[in-house]
Amino acid sequence: MSLRIFHGLNNESVLSRRTATAKVGQHVLRLLPGIFIMSLMAILPGFGGVAEAQDSPSVGQPSLKPWLATISGQSVNMRTGPSTNHYAFAQLNRDVSIIAIGGSGNWVEIIVPSDLPIWIHGDFVKEDANQKLRVTGNSVRLRCSANTKYTPVGITESGQLLRPTGNKSPDGKWVEIFAPLNARGWIHGDYVRRSDRVVNPAMLSSLHDSLKAKSTTSIGDLAGSGEDDTETDPASSADSASNDTGSEAVEVSKDSVPEDGSIKIPAFESDRLKELFEQFRLETEKPPVQWDFSGIFRKIQVYETTSEDLGEIRVVKNLARTINEHFVPLQRRLIEIERQQKIAQANREKELAREKEILRRTGHRNTPGDQKYQAVGWVVPLGKHRKVEATHKLMKGSKLLYYLDGEKLNLDQYVNKRVGLVGTIQEQDPETGARLLVIQKIEILSR
Numbered sequence: 001m002s003l004r005i006f007h008g009l010n011n012e013s014v015l016s017r018r019t020a021t022a023k024v025g026q027h028v029l030r031l032l033p034g035i036f037i038m039s040l041m042a043i044l045p046g047f048g049g050v051a052e053a054q055d056s057p058s059v060g061q062p063s064l065k066p067w068l069a070t071i072s073g074q075s076v077n078m079r080t081g082p083s084t085n086h087y088a089f090a091q092l093n094r095d096v097s098i099i100a101i102g103g104s105g106n107w108v109e110i111i112v113p114s115d116l117p118i119w120i121h122g123d124f125v126k127e128d129a130n131q132k133l134r135v136t137g138n139s140v141r142l143r144c145s146a147n148t149k150y151t152p153v154g155i156t157e158s159g160q161l162l163r164p165t166g167n168k169s170p171d172g173k174w175v176e177i178f179a180p181l182n183a184r185g186w187i188h189g190d191y192v193r194r195s196d197r198v199v200n201p202a203m204l205s206s207l208h209d210s211l212k213a214k215s216t217t218s219i220g221d222l223a224g225s226g227e228d229d230t231e232t233d234p235a236s237s238a239d240s241a242s243n244d245t246g247s248e249a250v251e252v253s254k255d256s257v258p259e260d261g262s263i264k265i266p267a268f269e270s271d272r273l274k275e276l277f278e279q280f281r282l283e284t285e286k287p288p289v290q291w292d293f294s295g296i297f298r299k300i301q302v303y304e305t306t307s308e309d310l311g312e313i314r315v316v317k318n319l320a321r322t323i324n325e326h327f328v329p330l331q332r333r334l335i336e337i338e339r340q341q342k343i344a345q346a347n348r349e350k351e352l353a354r355e356k357e358i359l360r361r362t363g364h365r366n367t368p369g370d371q372k373y374q375a376v377g378w379v380v381p382l383g384k385h386r387k388v389e390a391t392h393k394l395m396k397g398s399k400l401l402y403y404l405d406g407e408k409l410n411l412d413q414y415v416n417k418r419v420g421l422v423g424t425i426q427e428q429d430p431e432t433g434a435r436l437l438v439i440q441k442i443e444i445l446s447r
Contacts, residue, residue, distance in 0.1 A: 055141070057152045057184060058082055060104025061429055062333055064288070066199045069108070071096045073191040080144055080151040082107035082186045082387070087151070089144035090116055090185070090213075097211045099199065100192065101184070101326075104429075105387050108192045111204075112179035113213035117165050118153060119143045122175045128161060133175065135160045142183050146174035154183040157324055181208050181325035202280055205322040270312055272303065280319065284327070288334040293323050340430035373420030375437060376445065377401050381415060387432045394421065394437065402437040403428070409439060418446040 058081030077088035082104040090112075092098070099111045112118065124137035141152040146169035156162075160180065167176040181204060199207060276299055283291055300316045307313050377394040382403065390403035392411045402425070404411060422441040428434070 055148070055152065057141075057154055058086065058104075058186065059184075059333060060102050060107065060109050061337075062102040062109075062330055063100070064284075064330075066099050066101050066111075066201065066204060068195045068197045068199055069098050069100050069110075069192045070094075070195060071098065071187070071191060072193040076187060076191040078110070078112070078185040078187055080153055080186070082109070086186065087144060087149075089150070089153070092187070092213060096213050097195075098187075098192070099204070099208060099211065100194075101330075103189065104186075105389065106189045107186050108189050110185050110187055110192075111181060111208055112153060112183040112185045113211060114179055114181075114209050115212045116179050117167070117176045118179050118183055119146045119169070119174045119176055120156070120162065122168070122173055125162065125175060131164070133162045133164050133177065135162065142180075143174075146176075153185060154180075155329070156180070156182065157328065160324065181205055181321065182329055201284060201327070202277060202319055202322060204326050205318045270309070272299075273312060273315065276300070276303070276316065276319070280323075288331045289338070291327065291331050293327070296323065337429065341427075344430045373422060373443075374425075375401055375421045376418070377421075378416065378418050379404065379411060379414040381412075388428055388436055390436055393434070394419075400434045402434055403432070405436055405438045406442075407438065409442065411439075414442065414444065417444050419443060420445055 060082055071092045071094055074094050075091040076093075078090045078092055079086040079088050092113075096113075098113065100108050101111060102109045120133075120135075120140060120142055124135060124140040125133040126136055128134040135156045135158060137156075138158050140156045142154040142156060144150055144153050160182075162177045162180055165176045165178060168174065169176075276296065279299075280293075280296055283293065283296065297320065300320050303316045304313050307316075375394055377396045380393050380395050382390055382393050388403045390405050392404040392406070392415070394401040394404055402421075404421075420443045421437060421439055423437045423439040426436040426438060428436050
């Protein structure tokens with residue numbers, strides 16, 4: 001993760017400033033007493049924490065099954081992350097259709113509608129055929145404004161094609177583009193109404209292009225729009241098949257929605273198209289760590305260079321775009337979550353082994369009053385902006401032991417009191433920092 005963040009900083013030409021700041025910070029740290037080190041590291045932009053969060057897109061628990069939803073409020077903020085501390089870069093009005101792909105706590109992660117403009121640094125894109133832009137850098141960040149002030153809304157793939165709006169920033173360094181499939185936003189769950197329509201994953205790119213926010217969207221300081229480019233170049237190279245982000249979409253009309261409400265892949269006479277989509281379906285049914293789309297991409301290149309049917313070419317290019325802009329990043333994200341969970345489990349096992357070794361060598365145990373409790377610590381309010389379904393947390397000194405869910409208990413009466421707890425433990429995303437303890441029994445040990 002650190003290498004990726006470092007590369008992103010280099011991409012956006014702020015490496016020298018960050019490096020200089022870090023060197024100054026390191027010099028100052030050698031002069032300060034140890035008591036101030038942690039607070040200083042949280043402030044200086046050259047160190048982890050704030051800087052890392054600023055340059056990494058906000059991610060929550062992803063869903064392998066995207067779902068359709070509609071906005072249930074008027075002018076609902078779409079933010080760069082799952083809290084009101086993140087910047088609101090657009091507002092969506094009531095009944096606008098959106099594609100949800102996951103969430104974190106009370107927040108829903110969605111794909112930014114395809115007609116909303118966002119920004120990318122001009123040093124890392126070049127003009128391509130059909131008046132599109134091809135990404136020339138690795139892991140170049142997508143931004144909600146023409147600066148690095150706010151959390152990114154996504155990360156591009158090398159070679160990805162983007163649709164420009166025709167606008168540039170006043171200094172000419174940033175290029176405005178229409179949001180691709182891998183641009184994400186966050187909306188509070190209170191203002192998202194889930195629909196009964198099922199999204200077929202292979203249709204994501206087409207569905208993304210067909211669900212527009214125009215005429216019902218306030219874009220804040222992201223003014224500007226452009227017409228959709230729906231032209232397809234039948235002579236485009238096979239190389240572009242796996243990266244094309246143009247909007248050569250198969251429109252999803254009301255007539256294409258079956259009675260059961262699900263959205264299905266259109267029926268084609270071509271046997272090889274049916275075979276291709278069946279191969280894709282079987283691949284995505286495997287565990288994400290085993291996904292391998294190389295065979296599908298090879299077939300797409302063959303279809304694009306040999307087919308005389310422009311509709312067939314359009315369909316396979318949209319499938320390639322869906323895989324590159326959704327499934328490949330999703331696979332990396334799920335693998336990283338699994339890796340973090342294994343690390344967290346290994347750390348817990350190491351801590352347990354260490355405690356057992358101390359007990360073996362010293363014979364020391366917790367006080368008799370503590371043995372009957374699952375956890376002992378001090379109850380502290382969690383605060384307004386939380387990532388888990390909890391209201392309080394259990395602390396031991398400065399160490400976070402558990403997030404607490406009192407269910408029907410009023411935990412406010414236990415705040416700043418040392419308590420013993422018994423309950424059930426629920427695993428959480430490793431990035432939350434602790435597991436969730438659903439309380440079944442609580443007793444005050446000291447005040």
